[in-house]
Amino acid sequence: MEIKNYTITELEEWIEGDQYLRSDVMPISPVRVYSQKKNPHLHADDVVLTVARDENNAIAGYIGALPFTLNGEKCAWNSCWWVRKGAPAGVSMKLLFTFIQNWDRKVLFSEMTPHTVEIIEKLRLCNHKTTIGFRGYSRFVLSEVLPRKKKYLQHIKLLFKAIDFTANVFVQLLNAFKSDEDLRGYTFNTVDKLDKTDAGFIKLFNDKWTAPRTVEDFNWIAANQWVIPVKEAHPEIMKRYYFSYAVERFEQKWIRVFNKKKQVGIFNASIRDNHLKIQYVYASDEAIGSIGNWVANLLRQDKTLCCVTTFHEALSAYLSKKNQFIFSTDLPKYSAISNELASDSDVSVLAFQMGDGDVIFT
Numbered sequence: 001m002e003i004k005n006y007t008i009t010e011l012e013e014w015i016e017g018d019q020y021l022r023s024d025v026m027p028i029s030p031v032r033v034y035s036q037k038k039n040p041h042l043h044a045d046d047v048v049l050t051v052a053r054d055e056n057n058a059i060a061g062y063i064g065a066l067p068f069t070l071n072g073e074k075c076a077w078n079s080c081w082w083v084r085k086g087a088p089a090g091v092s093m094k095l096l097f098t099f100i101q102n103w104d105r106k107v108l109f110s111e112m113t114p115h116t117v118e119i120i121e122k123l124r125l126c127n128h129k130t131t132i133g134f135r136g137y138s139r140f141v142l143s144e145v146l147p148r149k150k151k152y153l154q155h156i157k158l159l160f161k162a163i164d165f166t167a168n169v170f171v172q173l174l175n176a177f178k179s180d181e182d183l184r185g186y187t188f189n190t191v192d193k194l195d196k197t198d199a200g201f202i203k204l205f206n207d208k209w210t211a212p213r214t215v216e217d218f219n220w221i222a223a224n225q226w227v228i229p230v231k232e233a234h235p236e237i238m239k240r241y242y243f244s245y246a247v248e249r250f251e252q253k254w255i256r257v258f259n260k261k262k263q264v265g266i267f268n269a270s271i272r273d274n275h276l277k278i279q280y281v282y283a284s285d286e287a288i289g290s291i292g293n294w295v296a297n298l299l300r301q302d303k304t305l306c307c308v309t310t311f312h313e314a315l316s317a318y319l320s321k322k323n324q325f326i327f328s329t330d331l332p333k334y335s336a337i338s339n340e341l342a343s344d345s346d347v348s349v350l351a352f353q354m355g356d357g358d359v360i361f362t
C-alpha cells in the first residue's frame with residue numbers, strides 16, 4: 001500500500017497532465033483544485049489531498065483537506081473521505097491518521113456519518129456536536145426520495161413521477177388561493193458581494209460559533225464554487241468522481257434584512273437543483289420570523305423548488321410550526337473539532353452552521 005500526499009501545486013500538475021483522465025478513480029475534480037488554489041488560508045506546502053494506492057497502483061481510497069485558520073491557529077476541515085469497496089483492510093484508518101498527522105491533530109469535521117462519529121469518539125480525538133435541523137417539503141418528490149432510500153423502487157420510478165406530477169397540480173392550485181406571508185415591514189436586499197459593512201455585522205454574531213468565517217472567506221467561496229452545470233461537465237469525471245461535481249441548477253446569494261432602515265440580519269441562501277438551503281444565518285431574534293416568511297414565500301413562488309433545509313436552531317423552530325409543508329422531518333448534522341485545535345485556539349463554544357466546512361461550496 002502506497003500513501004501519497006499532494007500539495008495544491010502537485011494536484012494542479014496532475015489534473016493538467018495525461019494521467020488524470022486515465023485514472024480508474026478521480027479523487028478530486030478540477031474545479032475543486034482551482035478553487036483551493038485561491039483559498040486565502042492556503043500555504044504552498046499544505047497537504048490538501050492524500051491518496052492510497054494498492055499493489056496494482058489502483059486508487060484504493062483518498063481523503064481531502066480544506067485549509068482554515070481558527071483564532072490564529074492553522075488547521076483544516078476534512079473534505080471528502082472515500083474508500084473503494086473491497087479495498088485492503090486498514091486503508092480507511094490509514095487515510096484518517098495521515099490526514100490528522102498532516103495537520104498536527106488540528107482538524108475539524110462537518111457532516112460526518114454516524115460511523116465516523118463512532119470512530120473519532122473511540123479515538124478520543126474530538127469533541128463532537130449533533131445539531132438537529134429541519135427539512136420541509138412544499139411539493140411532492142416521491143420519485144427522488146423513495147428510490148434513493150430503497151434501491152428496489154428504481155424500476156417504478158416513472159410511476160412515482162406520475163404521482164408527483166398529479167399531486168403537485170393540486171398543490172399549485174391550493175397555493176394560488178394563498179397570499180404571501182406577511183413580512184411585517186421587513187425589507188430584503190440581495191447582495192452581489194459582501195463588504196466592510198457586512199463584515200462588521202457578521203462579527204457581532206461570530207462569538208456564537210465554533211469556526212466563524214470572514215467576509216474574505218465568503219467572497220472567495222462565492223467566486224469559486226465546486227459544482228458546474230451538467231452541460232459543461234466532463235463525462236469521464238462525472239463517471240469516476242464520487243462527490244458533488246455537476247448539477248442542473250446552482251445559485252447562491254446573500255440577503256440583507258432590514259427593519260425600518262436598520263439592519264437586523266443577513267443570511268446565505270443557496271439553491272441546488274430543486275432544493276433550497278439556508279446555509280448561514282446572522283440575525284437578531286426579532287428577524288428570524290421574517291426570514292422564515294421569506295423562505296415560505298420563495299417556496300410558494302418558485303415552482304421548481306420542492307423543499308428547504310436549515311440547521312439554524314431558531315429558524316428551524318419557526319419553520320417547523322408553519323402549516324405549508326406537506327411533509328417535514330428533523331435531520332441530524334454531526335460536526336466536530338479536535339481537542340488540540342479547541343485547546344490551542346481557545347474555543348469555548350461548540351456550535352456549527354450548515355455551511356461550515358466544504359458544505360457551502362456545493
